[in-house]
């Protein structure tokens with residue numbers, strides 16, 4: 001406050017920057033530990049619990065919550081809902097960052113990360129669902145990257161190449177939906193190989209369907225949630241179009257999410273009925289299952305529906321955040337909490353502080369990059385040269 | 397990158413078509429056919445009732461596999477008091493299960509006929525060999541540990557404390573020794589005859605023979621005959637298998653069967669989705685176009701209408717003007733005539749006036 005004489009348009013010692021700095025420093029230390037002493041030095045993983053927080057949260061939640069990319073671009077470009085146009089870019093950016101961070105997190109989790117291209121380029125284990133996940137994530141990351149490049153090209157002023165990429169929009173969108181369908185569902189199908197380890201309330205032949213459908217409302221909720229945060233902290237980087245369309249986007253997705261969530265609850269019910277697991281609902285695990293399904297799916301679905309009916313954005317935003325939490329809970333249940341449920345408690349896995357720290361570090365990294373990009377490139381606003389009303393944009 | 401590229405595209409094709417056409421991968425990819433095992437593949441039968449808990453198999457395993465010596469020697473039988481599992485440098489363990497008399501059970505990889513671990517591995521680092529063993533290739537392993545998640549018997553272990561080249565480890569059924577025509581290390585060393593090796597068919601026949609001959613001594617079940625699609629390591633027990641720490645709820649479905657559904661959905665999604673989505677796009681585009689056309693038509697119509705109205709109004713105006721003009725002319729003419737008449741009266745009249 002005393003630096004009146006010096007010209008700085010940016011203050012470094014904000015609470016945000018300090019916290020981020022601490023987290024990044026801690027992350028750097030954890031990274032060094034992980035890569036010099038092995039996975040065992042920072043995680044609580046063991047031979048019975050081979051997958052922990054880094055798979056359950058970083059991979060499964062990361063991919064589910066990045067579904068906003070395919071959901072939004074499909075709504076806008078395939079279903080022709082043009083009012084979602086201003087939401088497409090932020091959603092694509094989040095999705096791209098989300099997937100990039102998932103891949104980064106995998107470098108921590110797998111034993112020999114430099115071999116991550118192996119399943120694609122060296123030895124294809126096509127019988128594995130993980131192969132399908134790997135291939136689709138790799139391809140989709142490429143698609144997302146291309147889909148995002150127009151923003152970067154506008155920023156750099158490369159008009160010709162931008163126009164070229166924009167022409168590919170429809171193809172890229174369709175490709176993105178196909179790849180997303182495949183890997184979102186395959187992430188659930190990963191666990192179908194282990195019926196003896198996952199609690200029967202969560203294990204189901206429908207796992208891939210559950211994962212795919214929940215990824216849709218996960219993506220929609222994430223778009224709403226993210227735009228809530230962005231409005232709060234990055235408002236000055238938004239243009240009028242974005243401001244004007246944001247409530248419509250939120251209400252539109254809220255309505256869609258309420259419907260999809262109702263459908264999801266329906267097939268969950270069918271799943272329980274087919275496997276005849278009603279009896280299990282009265283056990284302790286059953287209670288926990290109901291907490292997830294009623295508390296974190298049915299309840300926010302209702303909140304969404306109410307929000308839409310009364311055109312109440314506050315309801316919608318709370319519902320979105322709640323749904324995001326519910327997705328995290330669901331993915332952790334399947335991969336960590338209800339997985340290996342049969343093991344005695346001392347053999348169960350609880351993540352170490354360092355594992356949690358690494359996940360926090362990766363999420364923080366994502367936020368920092370998101371901020372860097374949105375404060376520079378035309379993401380939350382349209383570039384004046386390429387506004388939606390110019391003929392180029394109209395062609396798609 | 398020529399080869400890589402081809403392989404990559406091959407991989408894509410395999411992803412799309414492999415499961416659909418039932419191309420057998422080495423890990424015996426998702427096919428619905430029951431795999432009865434390789435003919436003449438090697439197996440081991442563990443007769444739990446004969447095991448005396450001497451841990452000789454454990455030490456033999458360490459020796460033949462050149463594993464580092466454990467902290468406590470193999471002579472120390474107190475380790476039997478704890479429940480142990482296989483670990484990064486322990487391929488097999490003998491556990492004691494207390495009943496009226498102590499019962500000992502040896503645990504190691506069961507070398508499944510259609511191994512969950514191999515079907516889970518996304519780089520084919522685990523493979524079922526025709527000789528019976530499920531072997532691991534550390535040159536391919538990425539370390540994703542999905543094999544460990546997949547194995548229903550919780551067998552593979554991981555070298556969590558190696559930073560540079562951690563490996564998945566598990567019993568190899570002494571595959572190198574089998575190739576040399578020798579018996580597995582543990583089998584050779586067992587002093588009590590609790591481990592015998594042979595082809596799977598032989599051992600199954602022998603096991604059922606034992607059950608029939610000594611029905612009071614054995615439960616009537618050969619563990620591994622059908623569990624998870626069948627295993628190459630078979631067990632005989634005097635107690636129900638659940639009571640000796642082996643899971644009885646695994647079912648008989650093999651791992652590839654469990655995942656064949658989602659895998660065969662891949663070509664459907666790849667084939668149908670783009671068509672459907674393009675359809676949706678076309679419809680929405682058409683709707684948009686029709687809406688646009690209707691809008692334009694409406695606009696044109698409105699323009700037309702107003703044009704016509706304007707014309708009509710112009711017409712009436714013109715008529716009015718004309719009328720007015722006409723009446724003005726008439727009026728003027730009349731006036732002029734009147735004027736003229738006034739200026740220059742009729743001769744007759746004026747004459748009369750004069």
Ligand code: SF4
Nearest residue numbers: 505506508511513547
């Ligand atoms: S017991 Fe486990 S590790 Fe051994 S072959 Fe079967 S699935 Fe693989």
Ligand code: SF4
Nearest residue numbers: 517537538540541543
């Ligand atoms: S850890 Fe290695 S062997 Fe196991 S599934 Fe992954 S790549 Fe295959």
Ligand code: SF4
Nearest residue numbers: 457567569580581582
């Ligand atoms: S078969 Fe070989 S590797 Fe397996 S437990 Fe016996 S000695 Fe060890």
